[in-house]
Amino acid sequence: xxxxLLLRVTALGYxxxxxxxPVAMIGYRTFAHGIxxxxxxxxxxxxxxxxxxxxxxxxxxxxxNVVFGVVAGIALARRRMPAPRLVDLLINLPFAMSPVVIGxxxxxxxxxGGWVGDWxxxxxxxxxxxxxxxxxxxxxxxxxxxxxxxxxxxxxxxAEQEQAAATLGANGWTTFWRITLPALRWALAYxxxxxTARALGEFGAVSIVSGDIVGQTQTxxxxxxxxxxxxxxxxxxxxxxxxxxxxxLVLTAMTVLSRRKERPQ
Amino acid sequence: xxxxxxxAPRRPIALPWARLGAGLGPGASLLYLCxxxxxxxAALADRAATAxxxxxxxxxxxxxxxxxxxxxxxxxxxxxVAAGVLIAWVLVRDSFRGRSIVNALIDLPFALPTIVAxxxxxxxxxxxxxxxxxxxxxxxxxxLxxxxxxxxxxxxxxxxxxIGLDRDVEQAAExxxxxxxxxxxxxxxxxxxxxxxxxxxxxxxRSLGEFGSIVLISGNVPFHTQVASVFIAGQVESGDTSxxxxxxxxxxxxxxxVLLILEVATRRGRAxxx
Amino acid sequence: xxxxxxxxxxxxxxxxxLRDVTVGLERGKLTALLGPSGGGKSTLLRIVAGLExxxxxxxxxxxxxxxxxxxxxxxxxxVFQHYAAFPHLTVRDNVGFGxxxxxxxxxxxxxxxxxxxxxxxxxxxxxxxxxxxxxxxRQRMALARALAVQPTLLLLDEPFGALDxxxxxxxxxxxxxxxxxxxATTVFVTHDQEEAMELADQIVLINDGRIEQxxxxxxxxxxxxxxFVMSFLGATTQLGSRLVRPHDIEIFVDRTADAxxxxxxxxxxxxxxxxxxxxxxxxxxxxxxxxxxHAQQLELAAGDVVFLRAIPGTTMRAxxxxxxxxxxxxxxxxx
Numbered sequence: 001x002x003x004x005l006l007l008r009v010t011a012l013g014y015x016x017x018x019x020x021x022p023v024a025m026i027g028y029r030t031f032a033h034g035i036x037x038x039x040x041x042x043x044x045x046x047x048x049x050x051x052x053x054x055x056x057x058x059x060x061x062x063x064x065n066v067v068f069g070v071v072a073g074i075a076l077a078r079r080r081m082p083a084p085r086l087v088d089l090l091i092n093l094p095f096a097m098s099p100v101v102i103g104x105x106x107x108x109x110x111x112x113g114g115w116v117g118d119w120x121x122x123x124x125x126x127x128x129x130x131x132x133x134x135x136x137x138x139x140x141x142x143x144x145x146x147x148x149x150x151x152x153x154x155x156x157x158x159a160e161q162e163q164a165a166a167t168l169g170a171n172g173w174t175t176f177w178r179i180t181l182p183a184l185r186w187a188l189a190y191x192x193x194x195x196t197a198r199a200l201g202e203f204g205a206v207s208i209v210s211g212d213i214v215g216q217t218q219t220x221x222x223x224x225x226x227x228x229x230x231x232x233x234x235x236x237x238x239x240x241x242x243x244x245x246x247x248x249l250v251l252t253a254m255t256v257l258s259r260r261k262e263r264p265q
Numbered sequence: 266x267x268x269x270x271x272x273a274p275r276r277p278i279a280l281p282w283a284r285l286g287a288g289l290g291p292g293a294s295l296l297y298l299c300x301x302x303x304x305x306x307a308a309l310a311d312r313a314a315t316a317x318x319x320x321x322x323x324x325x326x327x328x329x330x331x332x333x334x335x336x337x338x339x340x341x342x343x344x345x346v347a348a349g350v351l352i353a354w355v356l357v358r359d360s361f362r363g364r365s366i367v368n369a370l371i372d373l374p375f376a377l378p379t380i381v382a383x384x385x386x387x388x389x390x391x392x393x394x395x396x397x398x399x400x401x402x403x404x405x406x407x408x409l410x411x412x413x414x415x416x417x418x419x420x421x422x423x424x425x426x427x428i429g430l431d432r433d434v435e436q437a438a439e440x441x442x443x444x445x446x447x448x449x450x451x452x453x454x455x456x457x458x459x460x461x462x463x464x465x466x467x468x469x470x471r472s473l474g475e476f477g478s479i480v481l482i483s484g485n486v487p488f489h490t491q492v493a494s495v496f497i498a499g500q501v502e503s504g505d506t507s508x509x510x511x512x513x514x515x516x517x518x519x520x521x522x523v524l525l526i527l528e529v530a531t532r533r534g535r536a537x538x539x
Numbered sequence: 540x541x542x543x544x545x546x547x548x549x550x551x552x553x554x555x556x557l558r559d560v561t562v563g564l565e566r567g568k569l570t571a572l573l574g575p576s577g578g579g580k581s582t583l584l585r586i587v588a589g590l591e592x593x594x595x596x597x598x599x600x601x602x603x604x605x606x607x608x609x610x611x612x613x614x615x616x617x618v619f620q621h622y623a624a625f626p627h628l629t630v631r632d633n634v635g636f637g638x639x640x641x642x643x644x645x646x647x648x649x650x651x652x653x654x655x656x657x658x659x660x661x662x663x664x665x666x667x668x669x670x671x672x673x674x675x676x677r678q679r680m681a682l683a684r685a686l687a688v689q690p691t692l693l694l695l696d697e698p699f700g701a702l703d704x705x706x707x708x709x710x711x712x713x714x715x716x717x718x719x720x721x722x723a724t725t726v727f728v729t730h731d732q733e734e735a736m737e738l739a740d741q742i743v744l745i746n747d748g749r750i751e752q753x754x755x756x757x758x759x760x761x762x763x764x765x766x767f768v769m770s771f772l773g774a775t776t777q778l779g780s781r782l783v784r785p786h787d788i789e790i791f792v793d794r795t796a797d798a799x800x801x802x803x804x805x806x807x808x809x810x811x812x813x814x815x816x817x818x819x820x821x822x823x824x825x826x827x828x829x830x831x832x833h834a835q836q837l838e839l840a841a842g843d844v845v846f847l848r849a850i851p852g853t854t855m856r857a858x859x860x861x862x863x864x865x866x867x868x869x870x871x872x873x874x
Contacts, residue, residue: 011355014348022385029388068294075291090298096520098474100494101513105305108312115308201378204476221380240381247376255369433623436590439610440617441637455627
């Protein structure tokens with residue numbers, strides 16, 4: 001049918017122009033001058049530190065987020081959470097906030113003149129412009145991902161399985177570990193993948209709280225931005241390419257896991 | 266497994282970690298939430314609530330940035346609905362080689378860091394564009410970046426609804442004399458509209474705060490392509506955190522209003538269906 | 540509208556739904572496309588409607604070649620098994636949909652919709668939504684909707700399949716009355732031979748993509764073209780190498796010419812008739828249906844030796860494969 005072809009071409013054309021070609025371009029631009037410059041750009045001390053920092057921050061923020069997500073998710077779904085409306089609002093807040101505003105909120109709290117900031121300064125501690133700040137910002141933006149995946153699954157499972165286990169004599173921990181958690185695993189994995197992607201790629205919030213100090217508080221996305229502003233195209237594209245490769249892996253994981261989690265248990 | 270559970274005493278043992286489900290866990294997570302999220306936001310609101318709140322958000326650059334952001338978010342949402350429904354339609358109803366790959370790629374904007382998205386769009390539609398299209402430092406660039414990052418919202422919201430549609434309904438309409446467009450307008454669109462609205466709302470809220478993808482390609486020209494988030498970052502850099510906080514609170518409020526409307530609409534939609 | 544199909548073939552992937560089907564359906568009649576599930580009857584109906592395009596063959600409606608004409612322009616009414624109600628429109632808007640498409644003015648549309656709602660006994664429900672109606676009401680609405688545009692051809696795809704037995708009965712009777720009133724050529728698909736026998740002027744029996752027989756219900760029952768037709772339309776039992784109706788077998792207590800020896804296994808009184816299961820020497824079971832009075836007269840008991848003979852002149856067909864065609868006695872053939 002002619003109209004079917006027209007629809008297909010229009011849709012694919014839009015996707016190609018907006019999504020596919022630009023993403024393909026990054027590979028083209030990165031390796032425009034060969035592989036050697038890319039390798040050099042990725043192995044400078046600044047780049048290595050940026051990668052290390054991104055991974056470190058993610059490795060702290062995501063597990064904490066997972067624990068929170070599982071505990072809060074189950075509590076919400078089983079109606080055991082105090083002030084559920086408030087909790088719901090706070091959980092959705094990171095989705096509503098611009099990353100810059102998140103960074104600003106943290107800046108306001110922990111910076112000079114802030115409620116906690118003055119106390120920190122008095123004790124010689126630093127949150128902003130150092131790793132703790134990065135972790136806080138990253139944890140803030142990643143907060144919703146795991147819990148939002150957990151809640152619907154736990155609600156759907158229903159409490160019967162857990163109650164059945166309880167009548168058989170299982171205590172809370174056994175029930176959780178052997179009944180609830182296995183049922184959650186695909187939704188949890190999906191949430192972890194989304195969280196990780198978000199954490200690695202976070203830019204706006206960390207750019208405010210980090211001060212973007214090269215070699216100290218510069219994550220990989222910040223490196224991309226700095227190099228670009230310093231007209232180091234290859235350097236910027238190389239770091240961007242590294243991030244893009246990670247995100248394609250993330251995308252693959254997301255695709256596989258989203259199918260797994262939709263399957264009836 | 267049943268054997269060892271059955272062998273255990275009949276009454277649940279009150280081990281310390283059993284309390285997790287009872288009160289310690291939820292309480293702790295609530296505390297974590299308040300400390301991590303609640304406190305900074307409260308500090309932000311506090312910083313914004315100075316005498317200079319109104320001047321801060323009505324100053325010419327602030328007003329321009331906010332207005333631009335709102336308009337861009339609205340245009341993005343509308344384009345997203347049209348494009349999103351079309352793309353979802355083709356993905357669900359059509360079949361062609363590579364369809365499943367295209368379907369998977371829809372989620373790419375969710376997985377890609379925003380700064381890389383900006384870089385990516387710049388390489389194709391910026392100064393060294395291989396196709397001769399250069400929209401850097403224009404409002405079109407802002408729109409382009411927003412369309413990129415919000416692409417999945419409407420598509421993913423509409424897809425499940427499309428999949429669940431009763432095909433007999435469309436055939437019945439055809440037998441009654443309706444053309445494809447008439448069938449879409451009178452029968453299919455009403456079914457899609459709620460989901461499309463939710464997707465558009467999410468896209469709108471996201472567009473209000475978008476930063477990383479815009480910052481490279483838009484050139485951040487004040488009064489022209491400077492969106493609110495970039496304006497805020499600039500204010501922080503120049504030390505005016507109260508002014509930045511004021512604009513930030515406005516953005517936050519706008520996004521919250523949108524999410525609230527969506528929440529109410531979803532709940533009402535669910536109640537009507539029940 | 541008369542319907543003529545020539546050489547219709549349709550394949551879905553590897554599955555041959557229809558193989559070179561040629562048949563003519565008479566104008567103004569109520570025709571049943573009858574057959575077992577997966578036999579191709581729905582596909583044939585949809586090809587007549589224009590909802591499917593045949594891989595080969597031509598479709599003529601009132602003599603005109605309509606094979607390449609889309610469903611929208613064939614002037615047909617179609618009713619689906621699961622109603623295909625438009626969920627976001629009221630009953631009134633559902634029924635008036637075809638009129639709205641044709642840009643009929645509001646006054647005429649209202650009048651016609653009210654008329655139809657009266658015809659299908661849904662007056663008073665005009666402002667409800669389909670989700671608020673029962674299955675039977677929804678199907679009546681669907682029928683009214685199809686009739687609203689005054690089609691010359693009415694097609695129904697297993698219209699009562701999704702309904703309760705009682706509702707099915709009511710709607711069956713009502714469809715027949717409606718047909719007498721409206722007088723459009725009507726074709727309906729069913730796998731229920733009882734439904735076809737009760738309603739249709741003409742039956743087209745389709746199996747495995749091919750037409751087994753076309754004729755009136757009496758013709759198919761009394762003069763089946765083959766063993767399949769015979770066993771599909773009524774109970775059969777096998778006596779020797781032939782398929783016979785259980786009520787066409789005589790039971791003799793003494794040895795009789797042409798009668799086969801059998802041992803009574805079981806006698807069951809089923810209301811007005813009785814059922815006798817007997818075993819032949821080769822182990823095959825024969826089911827005989829006799830009136831209760833006759834059974835009592837014969838004074839049969841399990842273990843008795845009797846002699847069975849098919850009544851000469853009654854319907855019989857040779858079987859090719861006994862197992863394929865012998866049916867469960869006293870119920871109609873599998874569908």
